[in-house]
Amino acid sequence: MRTEKSQTPQCFVLRPQSYQMEYAMYDDLVTPELLARQILDFRQMQSFAEDPFVIVEGEGLHVTDHTGKQYLDGLSGVFVNSVGHRNRAVIGAMAEQLHTLAFAPPLAGTNPTALELTRDLLDFAGSGFGAVKLLSGGSEATEAAMKMARQYHKQTGHPHKFKILARYGGYHGATMGALSASGSWERKSIFEPLVAGFLHVHPPTCNACPYDHTLDECRAHDLFTCARHVERTILAEDPETVAAVIVEPISVSGAGFTVPPAEYLPMLRAMCDKYNVLLILDEIITGFGRLGTKFGGDCFGVVPDLLCVGKGMSGGYAPLSAVLVQEKVQAAFLGTPEERREFHHGHTYGGNPVAAAAGLAVLHLMRDQHLVENAAAMGTVLRAQLNAMAERLPGIRNVRGAGLLQGFDLDPAIYGPAPGPAVEAAAREHGLLARIGKNFVVFAPPLTIDEAGITMMVDRLESSIAAVAV
Ligand SMILES: Cc1ncc(COP(=O)(O)O)c(C=O)c1O
Missing domain, CATH: 3.40.640.10 (Type I PLP-dependent aspartate aminotransferase-like (Major domain))
Incomplete structure (x- = not known):
């Protein structure tokens, strides 16, 4: 079986009104009782049940949670969604x-x-x-x-x-x-x-x-x-x-x-x-x-x-x-x-x-779609934007990576010894998903991303980090 050359998935697709989901339909499902009955990876379910993250749909660079909030997926799920969400091909x-x-x-x-x-x-x-x-x-x-x-x-x-x-x-x-x-x-x-x-x-x-x-x-x-x-x-x-x-x-x-x-x-x-x-x-x-x-x-x-x-x-x-x-x-x-x-x-x-x-x-x-080449080109853009952000924000250290796997450390003197959870919460608030460790941040967006997508992600990240600087 051979796939046809794809109908290029757009990075940003505005969904017609008729497709808008009734997010309230998830209220019966996303309950603390049911959430606590699932066992998720490396996660304390008791606290997860109090503050759940439930993704219900995706499109291009975006995913949407059960409340209807949209996020830019700066992590490709978890280094997975290389061709974006809901790819028709x-x-x-x-x-x-x-x-x-x-x-x-x-x-x-x-x-x-x-x-x-x-x-x-x-x-x-x-x-x-x-x-x-x-x-x-x-x-x-x-x-x-x-x-x-x-x-x-x-x-x-x-x-x-x-x-x-x-x-x-x-x-x-x-x-x-x-x-x-x-x-x-x-x-x-x-x-x-x-x-x-x-x-x-x-x-x-x-x-x-x-x-x-x-x-x-x-x-x-x-x-x-x-x-x-x-x-x-x-x-x-x-x-x-x-x-x-x-x-x-x-x-x-x-x-x-x-x-x-x-x-x-x-x-x-x-x-x-x-x-x-x-x-x-x-x-x-x-x-x-x-x-x-x-x-x-x-x-x-x-x-x-x-x-x-x-x-x-x-x-x-x-x-x-x-x-x-x-x-x-x-x-x-x-x-x-x-x-x-x-x-x-x-x-x-x-x-x-x-x-x-x-x-x-x-x-x-x-x-x-020359996605390897796109990853190389967009990786250069991402690195440049992270370097520029490091000049504006204090305490962004060791920007590094290759292609569309780029990240940096957060200086503990500025952000405290383990700012990760606070940055992650701020990023969620700003509608951004990324890999945020104890004191480092990594971006790995879909390989289909363009410069506008990268700019939006880095903007949201910058606001999130600025919000937690101590
Ligand atoms: C480098 C590396 N190897 C192996 C694995 C295990 O893969 P899986 O979770 O699909 O079993 C992972 C998962 O994150 C990984 O990052």
């Missing part, structure tokens, strides 16, 4: 698929839409990727990649390679293996002990270096201690026991917003090659144009052995993720059934035809 492709085939069991075989997505995804990715494992969520993708790394080494003559090296502050998902790779105690320690064989090193947080170096010092003296610790750890553990390194090119889900220096990922790539360790890039956030390049690795000139993608892959229209596998890795999984070399892993919804139709439609929009 994606909806049309999914509807067509639903009318044809809604489910095909991956245990028994595949379906044409999954095949088409595989073909076009490999074509889009290039760089030696030879196979795709289609899945349904980010954690499924990182779990699968780490299991694949272990099985790969067993089947290529290195049966003792099983350790996975990850980073403090990283986030790779909520399931036991993905959580074991993650590095924030806030999400992990309550579930310990976790899976054996996971190691952590400090991340390249140049603005708060764990080794007290500045980036200038690192460059002047070729230090890059954070990267060198990866090699030291591999050596200290015995390279014959280390299977993979997993990192996010730019991380934002765990602790803070970490943008590594240009040197960091190429150093990791070289170390992995040196010690026969697979490099897994977790691009659940950074994949599919988010950084103004097809994948985050491209931003740093690095091609991983296993590439995990999700979120923006389906634009939020269906649960969809994937692991892209380099040809050399894929080769280790081919053989006769008796050899049992096939990947011993699967999920019921992997390669689901409706999810694949959404992914295919999004991929075609990326190509036909």
Whole structure:
């Protein structure tokens, strides 16, 4: 199934009066009693029930809550809605698929839409990727990649390679293996002990270096201690026991917003090659144009052995993720059934035809509407506007990012040690959604955004931050 070139979703669509919803209809549903019966992610339901946030519809860059209040979606849902809300091309492709085939069991075989997505995804990715494992969520993708790394080494003559090296502050998902790779105690320690064989090193947080170096010092003296610790750890553990390194090119889900220096990922790539360790890039956030390049690795000139993608892959229209596998890795999984070399892993919804139709439609929009290029161009605009805001407002520090993933820190001397919740509340008040951490703010709007959309978002953010300055 092929999607037609889309009827371009407009950033700002004024809905005709006849479409106005009667928001009072949600009053019976959005009650404290019912709200408290849901269990939302990482959220205290008791307080949520008192101050709920219920999104009822979306259009282009906007979403609307159950009271009828509109917000500019500066976070693409949560790094997901890459082609905006209510995109007609994606909806049309999914509807067509639903009318044809809604489910095909991956245990028994595949379906044409999954095949088409595989073909076009490999074509889009290039760089030696030879196979795709289609899945349904980010954690499924990182779990699968780490299991694949272990099985790969067993089947290529290195049966003792099983350790996975990850980073403090990283986030790779909520399931036991993905959580074991993650590095924030806030999400992990309550579930310990976790899976054996996971190691952590400090991340390249140049603005708060764990080794007290500045980036200038690192460059002047070729230090890059954070990267060198990866090699030291591999050596200290015995390279014959280390299977993979997993990192996010730019991380934002765990602790803070970490943008590594240009040197960091190429150093990791070289170390992995040196010690026969697979490099897994977790691009659940950074994949599919988010950084103004097809994948985050491209931003740093690095091609991983296993590439995990999700979120923006389906634009939020269906649960969809994937692991892209380099040809050399894929080769280790081919053989006769008796050899049992096939990947011993699967999920019921992997390669689901409706999810694949959404992914295919999004991929075609990326190509036909040049969304990767738009993300690069609009990223430059966003960075310039954030820099300009930093000149007007006090205490905006370390504006950083790539493409349409841009953010900054809030100086505790001006805003207090943890201004995040207050800024988030002010932003909601001003009709803006963004990723607002304890003391940092990140924008990740849909890749379809234009300059007017960015200006509106930054204006609203500026008013929100000004409202909480102490
Ligand atoms: C970098 C990264 N990896 C993995 C995941 C897990 O994805 P999911 O929540 O779809 O399981 C996330 C989710 O936020 C993420 O940001």
